Amino acid sequence: MQMALALRFSNFEKEAGTDEAGRGCLSGPVVAAAVILPKDFKHPLLKDSKKLTEKQRELLRPVIEAQAVSYGVGIVDEKGIDAINILQASIKAMHKSIKKLAVQPDFIIVDGNKFKSYKEVPHATIVKGDGKYLSIAAASVLAKTYRDEIMKRLHKEFPHFNWQQNKGYPTKEHREAIRKFGSCKYHRKSFKLLPEQLKLNL
Secondary structure, three states: OOOOOEOOOOOOOOEEEEEEEOOOOOEOOEEEEEEEOOOOOOOOOOOOHHHOOHHHHHHHHHHHHHHOOEEEEEEEOHHHHHHHOHHHHHHHHHHHHHHOOOOOOOEEEEEOOOOOOEOOEOEEEEOOHHHOEHHHHHHHHHHHHHHHHHHHHHHHHOHHHOHHHHOOOOOHHHHHHHHHHOOOOOEOOOOOOOOOOOOOOO
């Protein structure tokens, strides 16, 4: 049975949860979100976005946006990822999302085990935090839905990669398309796009 997610990790009033989507993808941006939820927030559907269907995430997004004390979304594109590496880009996207909060947090909880301090705000990293805390789960839903939207838009430009379906993840179909057509400007050149070390026409 699914355990209920906790609303707070700390005793701070304005605790923000942050998470990213798209870290393991071969193409497109990494997108992060930060969310501060009200003290009385609850929703029966909200859990780790990876355990939700696309339809459930789409249902939750407007609820989170309407009910959050504040939310922000940060994006680092494939060129930014190639320039500083995916871990640094993920943290940068999280920082961008926190910066966009209309209400600045006094504590930050982060999904995962790596983070760099944002200004002087104290933080805690929580492995699998999106399955433990509502604000991180909410951030994971926003990050995923915003990123999916971007990938569907990029799909129109390069339909043969079928990003509307695979969202840039290294599926067999995506890799076959890279093998057949070569990579495009939205692919992360610092990633191993194909299992065998082929020289790609970049």
